[in-house]
Amino acid sequence: MADLVLINGQVWTVDQKKPEVSALAISQNKILAVGQNSEIKKVIGPATKVIDLKGAFVLPGFIDAHTHFLNGGFALKSVKLRDCQSREEFVSRLEAKASELPAGAWIVNGDWDHEQFDPPELPRKEWIDAITPRHPVCVNRFDGHMVLVNSLALKLARIGRESVSPPGGEIVKDPQTGEPTGILKDAACDLIYAIIPEPSNEEKLAAVRAALKEAAAHGVTSIHDMSDLSSFGVYDQLRQQNELTARLYVYDQISDLDNFLQAKDRLGSGYPFLRLAGLKGFVDGSLGSSTAYFFEPYNDQPQTSGLLASHMYPEGIMEKRLLQADRAGCQVAVHAIGDRANAIILDLYQKVFEQNGPGDRRWRVEHAQHLRPEDLTRFGQLGVIASVQPYHAIDDGCWAEKKIGPERIKTTYAFNSLLKSGAILAFGSDWTVAPLDPLAGIYAAVTRRTLDNRHPEGWI
Secondary structure (H helix, E strand, O other), rough: OOOEEEEEEEEOOOOOOOOEOOEEOOOOOOOEEEEHHHHHHHHOOOOEEEOOOOOOOOOOOEEEEOOOOHHHHHHHHOOOOOOOOOOOHHHHHHHHHHHHHHOOOOOOEEEEHHOOOOOOOOOOOOHHHHHHHOOEEEEOHHHHHHHOOOOOHHHHOOOOOOOOOOOOOOEEEOOOOEEEEEEEEHHHHHHHHOOOOOHHHHHHHHHHHHHHHHHHHHOEEEEEEEEOOOHHHHHHHHHHHOOOOEEEEEEEHHHHHHHHHHHHEEEEEOOOOOEEEEEEEOOOOOOOOOOOOOOOOOOOOOOOOOEEHHHHHHOOHHHHHHHHHHHOEEEEEEEEEEEEHHHHHHHHHHHHHHHHHOOOOOOOOEEOEEEOHHHHHHHHHHEEEEEOHHHHHHHHHHHHHHHHHHHHHHHEEOHHHHHOOOOOEEEEOOOOOOOOOOHHHHHHHHHHOOOOOOOOOOOO
């Protein structure tokens, strides 16, 4: 007999032979049967809970293949800068947040997008110093690859005119004065992150609960979280309290490989609702921060072609870690956005596969965003999963051509071309970089209508 039966609904089965039925039966947390009311009522017993859907629509839970889940929970309660369209609005919201917090408290997150400002321009510490004299500020661009900090935060981190940019990052400085502008990119952000106080355990648990509630609101029931082992520990506390309302697959940083392997030896894959998924690495940064790594310079910033991420330093370390991870049977998911970054990681994957021999790896390239034509077919040939986030096509698509020009844009966000070449695609949101709502991502993949409404028939 079933533990739970849903009747009188519109149940989408994803079965072409009977795509829609009216009832569903569940036993021991697994689907027992789908069918019409008369069929499913046969498995109703004395202890079965029966829910009358009264015509409501039921579909399988969504799987989000790329999130930053714990950070997303914190962002839900942080200052909201994503839709700011002017310097004045940006400053006003930070001033309001500062008024809510005690002196000394950090103002973080934010998810701003300078491309929405009129005119587009990077914010500077001078915008916010006067309104945040007692609050260190570190608010990130929505892609997570660039932050704005105020003078107080720079002082606390001992970053000044003489400071040297770390490998894989940039301390942006005023070309006239040589002073930091307050903008830090990629690995340079770590100089600030290192001094921001760690949230308490209770704050982390509250953030996860908020994130789980957000996921449930959008029908997301399985989540791939690009984070670390400490996040796994927070989720495990909720697992032990039976509070996990979604399945979580946690990726640790590839730079933490040895600790991950120890955890894997101790825990195996993990638990039914919480698993150690694999290792996350970075080849480059992001397009919007001009740190995605290209073969040719940016059109709007011809002095740069982007940056290699800190995971690529010292030279050769990524290859060494990939070989070790593969020998240990670990799945790997590596971030690559620029065309050169994608070529580099495909070359490294191919070298590992040839050296270690065939296997069921299911290795992934996260984003696979800007590709050379000759690299489109390599995903299918190598059996590499292109883990893509379709919402970026309609979000970044508002300004991407300005940064890399009309030619390179022809093979960007190339979902259909990847499919036709034999690649496997995995869709994710990249929350909080993009909305967690999977329907928004599907809309983006199907229509490619940019958010500025300039491409009603679809972009590229």
